[in-house]
Amino acid sequence: MVVRTSSSPSTPTPALQADPARALERLREASPLTQCITNAVVTNFTANALLALGAAPAMCDIPGEAGMFAGIAGGVLVNLGTPTAEQRDAAREAVAAGTPWVLDPVAVGALPVRTALAHELLEARPAIIRGNASEILALAGLGAGGRGVDATDTADDALDAARELAAHTGGTVAVSGETDLIVDAGRTARVPGGSALLTKVTGGGCALGAAMAAFAAVVEPFEAAHAASAVWAVASERAASRSAGPGSFAVAFLDELAAVQPHDLVGRVELTR
């Protein structure tokens, strides 16, 4: 039996509306358990960013525990920044649990171990892939990868690659840049704004991937990705306005993540088909 709802003649095309405010409300009500298998550089900042946002972080990343934990977590992040052998096995366990999960393919393309793992994990269909343009291009097989976490392309350079990956996984792909770009099978969102200081602090992007995993516990992946981007844009702008440099920016960013209110996100996401 096939039930057709969204495309039945009597159903008008649903209005294309983003509601990051509702997404943030739901996240703060649920405080979703968010599992992070992430790199050693950013694990502290990521946990603090999730706590400030209102989620409950758990950095459970060893084999024999990661899969079981993913079964009770609301969202899972797999970030390939420093993929030790134990983390690679933990990631394999975790993505098999059926919980919505985010792939952050740090420096994929340039480096063989993580590149092979990223392609293997893709088959477990990440709900969201988040990277910079170089990484998304490399993951789609259309680019050579960046130098580590540096993006050498703009987000829009990766639009076709993002669409291709989204078609392949059936999920959402988010490209971080001056304007963040988020696509799924039929929709495109753009989130402008934010602060360049986020690129002067390690973990700004990695923690954004974790935030997407937290949001994916409470709303569908496309909405999760753009809601997280909208929070990042607002909090980073406010933090930048009262910072003397990258050190004080990172501190202020955590304060502002905790202070962001749902209504601050209204109008932050531009949706198109």
Place this chain on the structure above:
Amino acid sequence: MVVRTSSSPSTPTPALQADPARALERLREASPLTQCITNAVVTNFTANALLALGAAPAMCDIPGEAGMFAGIAGGVLVNLGTPTAEQRDAAREAVAAGTPWVLDPVAVGALPVRTALAHELLEARPAIIRGNASEILALAGLGAGGRGVDATDTADDALDAARELAAHTGGTVAVSGETDLIVDAGRTARVPGGSALLTKVTGGGCALGAAMAAFAAVVEPFEAAHAASAVWAVASERAASRSAGPGSFAVAFLDELAAVQPHDLVGRVELTR
């Protein structure tokens, strides 16, 4: 031969007095070498907290070095937050050295690898066990464990479990909560106060376990545990009073740890039999 001192008719019951001020003086004089085998999320914050307190941290956590190092350290912390295979072996080495050590059974109960290790390590008799109520209940076999580092019970819910564990190990058990609870075979201490912001920063509790290990190098375990709790209460209250959110709180907390003076701790610990 049995020597009975505390209950001999001619010996008056010793006055039940806490002296966290003296404990902090001794810690600052000795600057005890404090070895931490701890999780990847909090290792930086823990080392900075120990330095601010006046101790000398050393995160020596690989097999082949951890046991030898524990032999020269004044106190040892074993925190099970992200227990890699190497850390598990390092912990086994370190607890065999005979140095007073603290067990922080993060998320025990819920996850099999660390739960098995925690039970194994218990047989090496930790001088202090520090956890939230869910963890203490789970370790005593009386609860199912929390969701990661979240406490889902209050400290007093774990009073019986803490007493049972203390009787089993012959050591001290500290339960973190709105009011911290510390018990050993015959004594109970409570440390009220502190700030809820400590739970909004990753590592607040983990670093407290490290502080207990540092204090255990200079005073007996029961006193070490409540002195550390008293320092945490004072520093977190002061930090909270001048913070705009969790980011600035974590920074201010380190400043306040360095600024706490022994006399600030007077009256902070409530002792009962």
Place this chain on the structure above:
Amino acid sequence: MVVRTSSSPSTPTPALQADPARALERLREASPLTQCITNAVVTNFTANALLALGAAPAMCDIPGEAGMFAGIAGGVLVNLGTPTAEQRDAAREAVAAGTPWVLDPVAVGALPVRTALAHELLEARPAIIRGNASEILALAGLGAGGRGVDATDTADDALDAARELAAHTGGTVAVSGETDLIVDAGRTARVPGGSALLTKVTGGGCALGAAMAAFAAVVEPFEAAHAASAVWAVASERAASRSAGPGSFAVAFLDELAAVQPHDLVGRVELTR
């Protein structure tokens, strides 16, 4: 055939001049990719310090990737603070790439695994060795090593040991202390100043080693080492002047690293033969 240049009668002895200002200019122009195989405690602070300085950090530290990455990096840091088995193999790969690399022999002498590795890696001729006096003495076989990262000797105590090591490797040796000491085959530099608060924050010295690796990508090793020390002295003095304790100092130090200008370094380095 032997070509003698520096000591030929017709060539005047080159003026002994330090130019850390030019070194910083070149670093900021090139933003050199700087690979760090470093300890878990300081990896976040190190990455943020490199970003603030103007370099591009990449914490690529697993076997199968580290060697390849070292081939494209401009400078490499190998810090032995928490040397897991994977990091030890990664270090062996990385130092074979031919890229200028810095050895930071944390706590060498006292602990067997890292001590054996340090001696093995020495044969790959580090461009720069950076440590405190105890570590340099221990590495040269002239001392017993410190207690972890604590220096128990002054920089000048290690002058002979530093010269011996420099002769052995053909590179530069930097000894951190109240006045930093930098030597190579024929030259000695001293960088006074800085702030003692740097020793109250974990990673102050480790991140300095990373900065030397970044500078080594753009200038020769001896200049790289003293230029990095000069930046550290200026930034730490300024940060200390506006800090309430070690927590706020660490934050301010990152801000000041980003704010340091080349002309601020003029006169900071004292050179002698």
